[in-house]
Amino acid sequence: MWSLAPQHEETTMADHRKLGRELGLFDTDPLMGAGLPYWLPDGAVVRHTLEEYIREAERRSGYRHVYSPVLGKRELYEISGHWSHYSEDMFPPMDLGGEQVVLRPSLCPHHALIYRSRSHSYRELPLRIAELGGMYRSELSGVLGGLTRVRAIQLNDAHIFCTEEQAVDEALAALELIRRAYRALGIQPSRYRLSLPGEGGKYVARPEMWRRAARMLAEVLEGSGVPYEEGAGEAAFYGPKIDVQVVDSAGREATLSTVQIDFHQPERFDLHYIGPDGAKRRPVMVHRSVIGSVERAVAHLIEVHGGAFPAWLAPVQLVALPVSEAELPAAERLVRRCLDLGLRAELAGPEHGSLGARIRSARLVPYQAVIGGREAAGDLVALRLRDGRRPAALPASEVIQRVREVVAEHGAELWDGAAG
Template sequence: MSNDHRRLGRELDLFDSDPLVGAGLPLWLPGGAAARHEVESYLYELERRAGYQHVYSPALGKRRMYEMSGHWHNFADDMFPPMRIGDDELVLRPSMCPHHALIFKARGRSYRDLPLRIAELGQMYRAERSGVLGGLSRVRSIALNDAHIFCPEDQASAEVAGVLRLMREAHEALGMGEVSYQLSLRGPGGKYGGDDASWVRSEELLRGALSKAKISYADARGEAAFYGPKIDVLVADPAGRSWAMSTIQIDYHQPERFNLEFAGADGRRHRPVMVHRSLAGSMERLFGHLIEVHAGAFPVWYSPVQLAVLPVGADQDDAASSFAADALAAGLRAESVHDGSIGARIRDAAGRKIPYIGMIGSREAPDGLVALRLRDGRQLDPMPQAEAIALIASIAAARSQELLP
């Protein structure tokens, strides 16, 4: 498959793997790290503006915490074995929800504090079998765009609706392509926490939010989390396989297990509902999909290198280096390339899917001009270098899928 992310990711120097590190533990190379950092920063700011408070929590926890959350009983087969340190048994976390539940519990909470939206882009680990690992789509080390909303039950529907709106905004900016929605429900014979009444309420809340948002979806029995039903946003890879990318889950189970409470307006103690959500899923699976959707030609705003500056001859080397430095100072990811013939350098930049190539020859250099060549083959007339920087910066700032306004 020409767009297979495993091939493109290596050809474009986005990620790699090494047997000394191990299967399912990808190494993000500078190009992939630059693109990922830009996406992470965007998601962070999107969440901040939507009222989320960001936290950090450790990728380890005591086994006892996962026994309380229900993960140890229901999810142990997917967890790495405990590590004994003195009298403690520490476990690499398979999810962040227990840590976030304890962050909620760390302070007394009032109804005035709610909804409390806690977000983290954190590391977690799954003991996936070797046979199911593949590229970035299925890994053992996962950087998840995660968040948990704690709210009274009567606020849960509005919170789910807000998450659906944020998801759509993020998906559009990322250029994710077509998605489908699935309501993942309990199936027969599975391991599930909580009582039937809470499962029914959770399902009703999710169905209501999907209906109000006019989103078509399919029911999927047996695909729920052990603590509650969920909305899964699915994408398809070139082979036609569907992958869950984003998710929203309603959880009555863990607030009960961790004895989470808030003071209500009536002066009594109440149990919050916990809404789990991820706008874009893990960075690994997200980029596996984005590489394939864009065939490695990312939108300008998260392209690893946005501008390659090529002097036509050695006499323009200083002008090219100066222009690249100005572009870097303006916030662009730019580089100047001097070695090799001009034809070879153009072909290399095109092969790397760089959106803009800035050509500086004997006609451009004396007047501080640059001729932009676009990734799609279009060429612009020479323009002032400051104008070229402003053009590229405006496209990036708008998070446009196009190369020109």
Template sequence: MNDHRRLGRELDLFDTDPLIGSGLPFWLPNGAAVRKAIEDYVHDLERRNGYQHVNSPVLAKQELYERSGHWAHYADDMFPPMDVGGERFVLRPSLCPHHALIFKARPRSHRDLPLRLAELGGQYRSELSGVLGGLTRVRAMQLNDGHVFCALSQAAQEVNAALDLIEQAHARLGIAAARYRLSLGGDDGKYVDDPGLWERSEAILRGVLDARGLAYDEEKGEGAFYGPKIDVQIADPLGRESTLSTVQVDLYMPGRFDLSYVGPDQREHRPVMVHRSVVGALERLVAHLVEVHGGALPAWLAPVQAVVLPLCDAEMGFAQELVRQCLDEGLRAELSPPDRGTLGARIRAHRLVPYHLVVGAREVAGGLPSVRLRDGSQLGPLHIAQIVKSI
């Protein structure tokens, strides 16, 4: 079975330590390389689709979460407050209150809308130790988050655009959605008690799903406390489901923060807040990608994209220069010297690396490595520029 915990060890992606604590994995260099590749891709995708990137603190006063509604509806999942200088600070459970304040920090006009803000930021959940595991259930996560502030008339269009981004990113990453879920509120006290608000938000999301011709399931008790959401569900090799990407329509929080913009009539209007995450939390995403691809990540995502394999010590100088050229061209490359075993043993040790650059006396004489793919196919002698283009 393609368990990301086993493959994660083979790829040297992440680890944990009791001194840091359960549910708090740390990224090793290879894992950090995979994360950076995803971050760069998503950052560029968002930028090209009209998003502006921001950064905000990972904690704030308890008062912020009382204002947002998290404290009343979500406190059981939050870490307890810290008393600092007579003030109570809380590790944030989500980024949306910070983004609401970023919107509020400047006067806004209808000409500014839709205003699309995005951030890769840390958020924290007080998960019970019994449900923690690997990268899929953690207490600290880096979330690809974003919030669109728009007029009510623009909300359906922005939900549609967010789903376009999700589908584009999933196709690029090799992710197949298990199903779409329209997650609704419930009857307990965890949800904002405003039936009219829920009906209007649900109508927008349902209308977009129907217009796109997407099959979906409606499930009560799975929505955010402030409104309904579209959840893109994924499944692991055992068929266990989890949520990766989401789109939410929020008519609640803009009122809590008294957000407004000046409309064409020169009067103040309340914006709608569309929450969306294109690829979800990076921890869960990487776990899923490792399992989906069996550890053989696409070349652009692989922690090591090319390994240089000299046959003997006589080729070490050329091999080291080859690694340097790869690094200079922006590739993630490393050297596997002859003292680490036979060529066959070294190839097996690097079975998940996409490109094997084999260097013998003939390759040194010709100035080109012999390129082998991890599936065993041979590409023959290639120039570095050709290898870079291929990757």
């Protein structure tokens, strides 16, 4: 339920940890544990809407969605290489019926098994498998913070199984999908990084494999036309990656989205497809995450927008504000019509205070629908937009339709100024 939150000044540059709690988006409790935030109703709406947007964008781009368990046998991660290269960041194994199971640190081993469960022809490739799935990292308490660094992660992940000849084009398409999502979300990357291996035993010792994958990712970046920098020591243990970096309100940089080309795991899991000559061939595995973890993405969005989310992402999209008790029935009808047509609308009646106080409290809601006597009598709506504009009063049906169109476009604009 939309509530009258206290006023807070200069929210646009606030740390997401402070603003997210003030706006009732998320919180934590010591009994749940550090790095394990929970989502409050308005935050859950933002998260759900973001997840729906990403799933639909992926579906339109040819991805098929799957679900896989958050647990796996220790042997699975020994095969993938996580156990030998990444176990310090994993939760300890649990003994279960004579076996050891582990909370997964990533989704790629599960997707490799999903691919392996069926035979594949070259005609089926590229095969794009996507999942919004949970994974777990044993982060030290000192690095945990708000939503940006957590122990239970909901990851927007996908793996494309393709021929080596298809890999560059698939990675290019993945990078373009990321850039389109950023435009819809209002995110500006701080830089693009080609993350390469560093010294030491952290990385799989396959120099030629690394060189091939790095060459291909450099081709992707150059083909996309974005400037980039190389970063030694920033690669995944099994291969190089493109990292899309963002900066938070304190100036700290973090990776939000990634694209990777992986020759390692297809070999470890003995993945193959049948080529045009009938022989078995090894696919390439392109990893990509459009928004990374949902938690980190929402943290960044809170800071970028100061809680004033784009209309399509806002927890409440329209609030109806009857001037007095006499207009309450008309305001209730407006809210019901909005809800029936898929908009997130709520009522803020006179019991919540004066009209001015209610308008101030709803300052982050994109559309404030003021209903006075004239509007109630004529089935009109006098809108106040969040950016201060006040379009002329219009029939309620036209207002609802215009708001629905703005929401469907996933854009940053609140109103078509040319339309009045």
